[in-house]
Amino acid sequence: MKKWLALLAAKVVLLIGLHMGMLVLVSGLFPGHKLAKDLAYTFSVMGIDVVLLLLGYALWMDQKFRCRVCLHRLRMPVAKGNWSRNLFSEPPELEWICPFGHGAMHLNHAQLISAKPDHWTSNDENFWRAFEDAWRKD
Numbered sequence: 001m002k003k004w005l006a007l008l009a010a011k012v013v014l015l016i017g018l019h020m021g022m023l024v025l026v027s028g029l030f031p032g033h034k035l036a037k038d039l040a041y042t043f044s045v046m047g048i049d050v051v052l053l054l055l056g057y058a059l060w061m062d063q064k065f066r067c068r069v070c071l072h073r074l075r076m077p078v079a080k081g082n083w084s085r086n087l088f089s090e091p092p093e094l095e096w097i098c099p100f101g102h103g104a105m106h107l108n109h110a111q112l113i114s115a116k117p118d119h120w121t122s123n124d125e126n127f128w129r130a131f132e133d134a135w136r137k138d
């Protein structure tokens, strides 16, 4: 989780740095500028904000689909649940897993008020434990 938070902090610092750098660049192009007085300068600042908002969204989507432990991209989406039955007890979701078995990201498809939000579940050290019962010969 520390690596994941460090990567998120680095992305936020990158966005802030890009924003400050682009504002300095645009301020150099429009000397004596006044926000909401100079139309070209105002639209330039708005354009910078829109571009960085889209970049921030893309960075957040990349961050959301990374493993909280090893930072690898999550893979192998599996649809779970059911739309037609058990909408409240077993709502449809998409589960993405870490290729190294550290955990899974659960994306809720049914946007209900009572539905669980998207969440990460970590596996313990022995991530083969889920299969141990299947291998056991009774």
Ligand SMILES: [Zn+2]
Binding pocket: 067, 068, 069, 070, 071, 072, 098, 099, 100, 101, 102, 103
């Ligand atoms: Zn992982």
